[in-house]
Amino acid sequence: MAATVRTVTIHMDGTCSACGRKRPVSESGLCLECITKRITGGPMPRRRDAEDQPPLVPLSEEEMQKAGKKLARMTGELEAMEVDHAEIRKEQKTERDKLRSDINGLAQTIRDQGR
Numbered sequence: 039m040a041a042t043v044r045t046v047t048i049h050m051d052g053t054c055s056a057c058g059r060k061r062p063v064s065e066s067g068l069c070l071e072c073i074t075k076r077i078t079g080g081p082m083p084r085r086r087d088a089e090d091q092p093p094l095v096p097l098s099e100e101e102m103q104k105a106g107k108k109l110a111r112m113t114g115e116l117e118a119m120e121v122d123h124a125e126i127r128k129e130q131k132t133e134r135d136k137l138r139s140d141i142n143g144l145a146q147t148i149r150d151q152g153r
């Protein structure tokens with residue numbers, strides 16, 4: 039199956055519709071932090087123990103854009119996967135219902151024969 043190609047636009051001067059801060063937002067209107075929260079169910083991971091960790095190197099503007107695009111692409115993939123999986127579950131249910139119906143039909147036939 040061919041992978042779906044999706045293009046995502048990042049608005050660099052947007053305002054997040056979830057947290058209300060002025061920062062780059064995706065087409066969904068959410069900033070990257072709020073998208074991450076939505077995917078992981080928690081805040082963006084942060085390094086807690088500064089002494090054990092190398093100092094954080096701030097991302098350049100270009101790296102930030104790349105990271106934003108990558109996150110947006112991954113978000114799109116996750117959404118597409120959720121749709122795919124929902125369709126598969128629906129097909130599986132249809133198969134189960136069909137088999138159940140066949141079983142009921144055969145059982146009814148046997149009962150009708152009275153033996």
Ligand SMILES: [Zn+2]
Binds near residue numbers: 055059069
């Ligand atoms: Zn936000």
